[in-house]
Amino acid sequence: MSDPNGLIQPGRSAPGFTLAGTPDGHQVGPEQFRGRPVVLAFYPADWSPVCGDQMSLYQAAKPILDQYQAVVLGLSVDNIWSHRAFAESRGIEFPLLADFEPKGEVARRYGAYTPGGEAARALVVIDPAGTVAWSHLSPPEINPGADGIIDALDRLANDRKVTVG
Template sequence: MSAHTLGSDAILSAGTLAPDFTLNATPDQKLSLHELRGKPVVLVFYPADWSEVCSDELALFNQALALILEGGATTLGISVDSAWCHQAFVAAHKLRFDLLSDFHPKGSVSSLYGAYDAEHGYCKRALFVIDAQGRIAWSYLSPTAINPGVDGVLDALESLKHS
C-alpha cells in the first residue's frame, strides 16, 4: 500500500510491513530501519522540535525509556527538522534516544507511513510500534495539538511479549 492510496487522515495500520528507510541521526550519521530488525521499534512522528506539545511528548518518551527498553524496543523520533536542529534539541532536553531527520526530500519517510501533513509541511503526530519481524503491531494518529502520551506504546509492547 503506498501513501498515495491512504486517505488524508489514514496512517499505516497493524499488520502492514513497515516501510524501510534511511535517515540522518546526526549530520554525518545515518540510521536504517532494517538495521534494527530482530527487536521492536517505536517510531514517534512529531511536527517540530521546540514546539510546546512536541517538547512535552518527547520528554514523556524520555521518562518512559526504561519501560520501553524493558520491552526490548528502540525508540526513534522523526520530524522534518534538520539533523542540526535535532542535535540542539536533544542536547537541550537531554533526550536519550535518536531523533531522525526527514528533511530532504522533505517528508518522504513520513509520507510512506501516512504521517506527513503536506498542507502544513510537517509530520503528523503519529505513533508506531513495529515488531521484531518488521510489521506494524500498533499505530495511532493523534490530533496535532494533543500529546498522545506513551500508554498505547507501552500496552502494544506488552502485547508483543505475549504473542
C-alpha cells in the same frame, strides 16, 4: 499502504528507510533493529511545547521501554542541527531523525505527513519482524503519551510467549 485516513495500519509491512541521525551523516533506520520492537514517533517540529513534552516523556519512559527491548526513533522534517540542539536541551538520548530532504518522504510513506508540510503527531510500533503492530494518529495539539505504546509492546511480548513457549 495506509488506510483511507492516511496512517499506515497494523498488519502492513513497515516501509524501510534510513535517515540522518547525527550531523556527521550517520544513517539510522528500523531495519538496523530487526529482532527488536521499534517505536516510530513522528512529530511536527522541534521546539514546540507539545513536541518537547512528548519526546521528553519517551526519554523518561526509557527504563520501561528497555524492558521490552524496544528502540524509539523520533522523526520530524526539521534538520539534523535543529534535532541535535533540541535533544541536548531536553536530555533526549534516542535518535531524532531528519526527514528533511526530500522533505517528509518517510512521513509520506507512513501516511504521517500533513498538508502543512510537517510530520503528523503519529506513533507506529513495528514488531521484531518488520510488520506494523500498532499505529495511532493524535491531533497536533495533543501529546499521545506512552500508554498506547506500552500496551502495543505488551501485546507483542505476550504474543511471543504464546508462539515461543
